[in-house]
Amino acid sequence: MRRNIVHPGADELIYEIRQIVGVGKQLEKLGIPITWENIGDPIQKGEKVVPWIKEIVSNLVQKDVTWAYTATQGAEDTRKFLAEKVNERGGVQITPDDILFFNGLGDAVAKIFGFMRREARILGPSPAYSTYSSAEAAHSGYEHLTYELNPDNNWMPDIQDIENKVRYNDSIAGILLINPDNPTGAVYNKDIMREIVKICEKYDCILICDETYAHVNYSDSGSIHLSEVIGDKVCGMALRSISKELPWPGSRCGWIEVFNRKNDALFERYIKTLLDAKMLEVCSTTLPQMAIPEIYASPKFIAHLNERNRKYKERARKSVSILEGTKGIKVVEPKGGFFLTVLFEPGVLNDKMSLQITNPAAREYIQPMLKNIANDRRFVLNLLASTGICVVPISSFCCKKDGFRVTLLEENPEKFDWVFTTIRDSIQTYLGQVRS
Numbered sequence: 384m385r386r387n388i389v390h391p392g393a394d395e396l397i398y399e400i401r402q403i404v405g406v407g408k409q410l411e412k413l414g415i416p417i418t419w420e421n422i423g424d425p426i427q428k429g430e431k432v433v434p435w436i437k438e439i440v441s442n443l444v445q446k447d448v449t450w451a452y453t454a455t456q457g458a459e460d461t462r463k464f465l466a467e468k469v470n471e472r473g474g475v476q477i478t479p480d481d482i483l484f485f486n487g488l489g490d491a492v493a494k495i496f497g498f499m500r501r502e503a504r505i506l507g508p509s510p511a512y513s514t515y516s517s518a519e520a521a522h523s524g525y526e527h528l529t530y531e532l533n534p535d536n537n538w539m540p541d542i543q544d545i546e547n548k549v550r551y552n553d554s555i556a557g558i559l560l561i562n563p564d565n566p567t568g569a570v571y572n573k574d575i576m577r578e579i580v581k582i583c584e585k586y587d588c589i590l591i592c593d594e595t596y597a598h599v600n601y602s603d604s605g606s607i608h609l610s611e612v613i614g615d616k617v618c619g620m621a622l623r624s625i626s627k628e629l630p631w632p633g634s635r636c637g638w639i640e641v642f643n644r645k646n647d648a649l650f651e652r653y654i655k656t657l658l659d660a661k662m663l664e665v666c667s668t669t670l671p672q673m674a675i676p677e678i679y680a681s682p683k684f685i686a687h688l689n690e691r692n693r694k695y696k697e698r699a700r701k702s703v704s705i706l707e708g709t710k711g712i713k714v715v716e717p718k719g720g721f722f723l724t725v726l727f728e729p730g731v732l733n734d735k736m737s738l739q740i741t742n743p744a745a746r747e748y749i750q751p752m753l754k755n756i757a758n759d760r761r762f763v764l765n766l767l768a769s770t771g772i773c774v775v776p777i778s779s780f781c782c783k784k785d786g787f788r789v790t791l792l793e794e795n796p797e798k799f800d801w802v803f804t805t806i807r808d809s810i811q812t813y814l815g816q817v818r819s
């Protein structure tokens with residue numbers, strides 16, 4: 384080809400959460416039943432859609448208007464409804480024009496980075512959620528820039544690390560927070576968020592807050608939104624989605640709420656770019672947008688969220704109670720979201736360790752993959768081939784630590800216990816410990 388058509392960031396597009404599925408599928412063909420603990424889809428893991436939400440959606444399907452295109456920015460009544468929700472919280476105030484719908488936050492993230500000036504960098508957490516780290520790295524053509532989340536401080540962001548990185552790297556145009564966080568399950572309270580807002584104000588940066596799990600928050604502080612703490616100076620946006628909180632991941636419906644856009648002409652122009660880019664696509668999915676006001680305004684909605692949070696809190700406790708005490712690992716009880724991160728202590732893993740893989744074809748298939756790989760990936764592949772449990776190595780989340788992410792989504796309580804006891808026993812065997 385006379386011209387290289389490959390994007391400079393092409394090698395950065397890595398989504399291990401789904402890539403490991405290829406290995407799992409192959410093992411399935413070789414006779415290993417797989418327990419998928421890699422991806423955050425509650426419906427796939429057996430959660431039933433509640434009948435009253437199904438009824439709202441079925442009624443909308445009967446109306447021809449839900450089959451039409453909607454406004455580029457998103458259905459007007461829905462944006463009005465959501466803007467009022469933000470304003471009711473009493474923090475920064477917005478109008479319906481400060482809301483822009485996307486085909487899921489995956490689409491939003493692709494546009495946020497795809498239409499950002501290449502030299503402008505966004506500093507994100509490590510461990511990172513791959514959609515952001517890949518999109519940011521691909522946009523810049525360099526490795527994603529990260530700040531540390533500290534497992535010894537309940538995975539709270541290292542504020543000093545953030546400030547130092549922002550101070551000494553003027554290509555950083557903004558900071559990304561995920562609250563509640565994926566993959567750590569950490570929930571940042573208002574004080575921590577305000578400290579990050581202060582850094583943004585001091586260094587004139589934007590603040591992006593992913594609120595996918597805002598209502599999957601089973602911490603004592605309850606849901607926290609950026610709008611409540613950002614104040615009236617810093618330009619920012621909150622990213623919201625119905626994927627996890629209804630849950631309806633297949634709706635492909637998410638939106639951004641833009642704060643203080645008029646404070647900076649460049650930010651205002653950038654937000655207009657996102658809208659213009661969406662305009663080229665006409666609009667995002669109509670049906671889920673039309674369902675949002677009815678679902679959120681239902682008297683059953685809050686009870687629905689509470690019930691789900693009670694369930695996840697119990698599972699978070701249960702998983703940690705099974706794993707804690709196991710030598711060589713560290714677990715921090717998740718306070719929000721669908722995931723638990725298990726960390727291996729530094730130095731406990733090496734490239735010789737293995738688990739017994741009784742299926743000879745599976746053993747033969749996995750063996751060549753174990754060469755020259757990260758130590759935590761080696762554990763994950765061994766676990767997959769020996770037990771069928773599919774988790775994701777933490778080193779694939781832009782993280783220098785060893786560990787893995789597992790979901791809290793298994794609906795069957797016996798199976799849930801089996802997953803975590805099998806993980807615990809596998810870790811003990813892998814690290815050469817004898818079970819007491």
Ligand SMILES: Cc1ncc(COP(=O)(O)O)c(C=O)c1O
Nearest residue numbers: 423487488489565595624626637
């Ligand atoms: C933190 C976070 N942000 C964004 C997304 C993407 O969500 P959506 O289904 O809206 O594309 C996910 C999905 O797992 C997520 O965990």
